[in-house]
Amino acid sequence: MIPRIALTPGEPAGIGPELAVKVAQQGSAAQVVSIVDPTLLYQTAANVKLPLQLLPFSQDAPPSSTPPGSLYIKEAPMAAEAQPGVLNPANSPYVLKTLEMAAQGCLEGSFDALVTGPVHKGVINDAGIPFSGHTEFFADQAGVERVVMMLTAEELRVALVTTHLPLKEVSSAITENRLIQIIHILHHSLTKQFRISAPRIGVCGLNPHAGEGGHLGREEIEIIAPTLEKLRAQGIQCIGPLPADTLFTPPQLARCDAILAMYHDQGLPVLKFKGFGKAVNITLGLPFIRTSVDHGTALDLAGSGQADSGSLEAALSQAIELAKRQGA
Incomplete structure (x- = not known):
């Protein structure tokens, strides 16, 4: 071909x-x-x-x-x-x-x-x-209705829940429906396009320390964690929500085929540090x-x-x- x-x-x-x-x-x-x-x-x-x-x-x-x-x-x-x-x-x-x-x-x-x-x-x-x-x-x-931005650099893949939004609008944009749509698209693309039979998706929390039990924000407790539970019940391997500062470490990355970050500057600085000038932006969905x-x-x-x-x-x-x- x-x-x-x-x-x-x-x-x-x-x-x-x-x-x-x-x-x-x-x-x-x-x-x-x-x-x-x-x-x-x-x-x-x-x-x-x-x-x-x-x-x-x-x-x-x-x-x-x-x-x-x-x-x-x-x-x-x-x-x-x-x-x-x-x-x-x-x-x-x-x-x-x-x-x-x-x-x-x-x-x-x-x-x-x-x-x-x-x-x-x-x-x-x-x-x-x-x-x-x-x-x-x-x-x-x-x-x-929905597409997903994912960047890759070598073996690291980082997808985004929100893309080009002001930071003050990110929290309200993270809804159960949006997370379900995006994780389904990501899972489907990893399976069909990247030929990963059972992809493991590491999911960042929104807040520092993934909300620290609600003391630093309740998005993880009220939206992100319950949604991931529903997706796990459907057979999708979602790991998290985890603090972004520790999810992007070698031991945690070794557990994941892709990382899902909540917003643009949560996930992309790490990826671009790893592979700027050689990384690829892929639109999924x-x-x-x-x-x-x-x-x-x-x-x-x-x-x-x-x-x-x-x-x-x-x-x-x-x-x-x-x-x-x-x-x-």
């Missing part, structure tokens, strides 16, 4: 286009189709002094591997010329259009998976377009495979030629592996 992978470079003023050009240098056993303005990639390649050939893409032709120094291309025109490091709200609709084209291509079966470069949420919102992130955007495109880089647009590096493509390489490799498993 030769998977067909959609690649969106993301914010045109960031490092995404440079990462796409760098990944292209290696070639791929998959057909990597970048959804992008071709001028942007050619200008980027010239700027960083790397060769690039953009090959015409036809979804009616059988997929073929991607030669070194090349990418297949599905064109999407920018509204304005991009300057490295300089955000332009005029190009925000273009960024979202590339994501929409990629998602729809996956939903229609034109692509086997989607890999995304970094976008800049701030400039999209500055353009007057409500946008909280890739994860929520693709959930809306696919018409699914979509009807298609989506992986992404673990970092932002790095505007200060844009155009310098110094951007590290390791995370995009890892995201592409993970997408190909998952697509092959799905097609097997």
Whole structure:
């Protein structure tokens, strides 16, 4: 099987286009189709002094591997010329259009998976377009109620109950229904996509010391622990709720196939410390495979030629592996 992978470079003023050009240098056993303005990639390649050939893409032709120094291309025109490091709200609709084209291509079966470069949420919102992130955007495109953000670095997998929420809103967002939905999605993905027959999920408490018996908060007693009991009765191995500061230690991690953190900055600092620049963001619960880089647009590096493509390489490799498993 030769998977067909959609690649969106993301914010045109960031490092995404440079990462796409760098990944292209290696070639791929998959057909990597970048959804992008071709001028942007050619200008980027010239700027960083790397060769690039953009090959015409036809979804009616059988997929073929991607030669070194090349990418297949599905064109999407920018509204304005991009300057490295300089955000332009005029190009925000273009960024979202590339994501929409990629998602729809996956939903229609034109692509086997989607890999995304970094976008800049701030400039999209500055353009007057409500946008909280890739994860929520693709959930809306696919018409699914709930998806799960999970990042991986080597053997560590960290999923999130809440994603891009202000900290003051996290507690009220942690409900029995939400936990049940998210843990079912996580369990299903670990079983079906990662081929773990009986996954063990370590669950963080919300409060310091997992609430310390109610003295530091009652969310564990009133919501998290009773919900985990119900899930265990259904045969799902949930360990916890446990204090996050000790759950992320080697003896505890050895007991778990994945960790479920209650909020963004509870789980992701540990994962990014372990594997920043090589970690992969995976959206679980979509009807298609989506992986992404673990970092932002790095505007200060844009155009310098110094951007590290390791995370995009890892995201592409993970997408190909998952697509092959799905097609097997």
